[in-house]
Amino acid sequence: MARSEPVIVIVPGLRDHVAQHWQTLLETRLRAQNRPVAAVPPMGRDDLDCAARVEAIEAVVARIDAPVIIVAHSGGCVMVAHWARRYPRAIAGALLAAPPDFEAAMPEGYPTLEALDASGWLPVPRAPLPFPSIVAASHNDPLARYERVLELARAWRSELVDLGNVGHLNPASGFGEWPGADDLIAALMRRAEQDALETSRRI
Template sequence: MTRTLILPGFMGSGTDHWQQHWLSDYPGSRLVEQDNWDRPHLDAWLVRLESALEKHGDVILVAHSLGCLLAAHLAGRASAERIRGALLVAPCHLDRTDQIHPDAIRFGSMPEKRLPFPSLVIASLNDPYMPFEQCRHYASVWGSDLIDLGYAGHINVASGFGRWVHGYRLASLFQRDGSDGMPGTVSRIGSHRPFRGIVRDRRLLS
């Protein structure tokens, strides 16, 4: 059975965040809990994630913000073999994040390796944590497809994202058998190029 692991970013995902709704709507999904959400440290966060991967076997990652960088740092690690796909929503850039939250994050440098698993980056044109052109660059570096949500901020509660039903549908692209309570589908992401570049679909905003 393929599990879904939820990877929040800096300060976690609070009440009404779409990741919290995901956990409620799909009881088979699991939150990767961190000891300290307010002082993220890459090595400590990786230990927690890899422990969850060892426990749950084959998984789909659903990450937001700094959680996307955590997922991307699995490139080159043996534990990445357990990942069937990753939905990377509003990845942040470490330089921009440090400007907004000085000295709070110890996450090394931006991950620059191609991901060994299928991945889909969901980006915004006015994300304060990552300019769109930078996001497009990293999606290319990681070998990810990219969906442009338009002017959607950081794709969080502040920008109007509570329960995000379209996110479930995007994650279902990685599922082949309908496990974890998601609709079954034949994955189109196995080649890493299901969308053939940037897709602009405003219907994904809600």
Template structure:
């Protein structure tokens, strides 16, 4: 599959994706990509976030590829059961926050717990860092196994965001290209 063959839905996490974030950069450079907007990026409400993602998937005119980061991963995985069957063909899930076991997360983020453990009905990659302050690598590995996702070890990469030095994130684009090629 090529990017021109699908609708790419980019799903940011808490606070959205600032202009320097790899998600915002990808959304502006990939012709079939768009950001899934939320009403309030700073006070997330689980049902509202899931509904917005379901609405974006249902409104797609081509097969859907999800590209989610952080809390966007959680909201996307929680929304899966409400997607029109067969619409989503794959997902690139980056920097899962452990909303169950990370004590320093805001209460609004912890409200997304518990994380689903059912296998995803489409191929997926879960990119996890060994130094992510919001999720231990072993927990990401556990969820990748439960979801049937291929786990990608990003090494010591923090939360894979601007603060950890991942502005354009060319390695992620290469990983996305390889993933799409195999769909």
């Protein structure tokens, strides 16, 4: 029998799971509360194969017999967009935090445009996502101008949440815990419950 509570699926960015990252802390907290959570396994920061990462998301989601809410950060957001194009599943929703602009040169130490293109990331999908989504954007993210993230949110037909100046929303920007994630996940859960109720009324 399917579980009614959505499973939170953590999709990290290209740098994978980091001990003090808010995604890692969120996963640990949910497990301690015995709430359903799963995570896309680490693939190594040097493995840029976009197709392999898409398949890693699908491998996790495909075995879940319950509603799914994806919680992605950074490059994980772009992974989700590619996954949604390859596997257009009607999941309960997705929180897409601080998506990077893979179509502009990023700071030194991050993948080059040439490397991203060769690994299948470009162009970044801009088709509307087939599920409710929230894009959480920062005004001073070193990996994407706010205006570019706004363009992505519009293309994906995502709700945009303005986080203000939070950098890239990672430990280097002072995060640790990100309590706001819980509120946005709860908003997606409420929407999923409302959509399920409306569907049942139409049947």
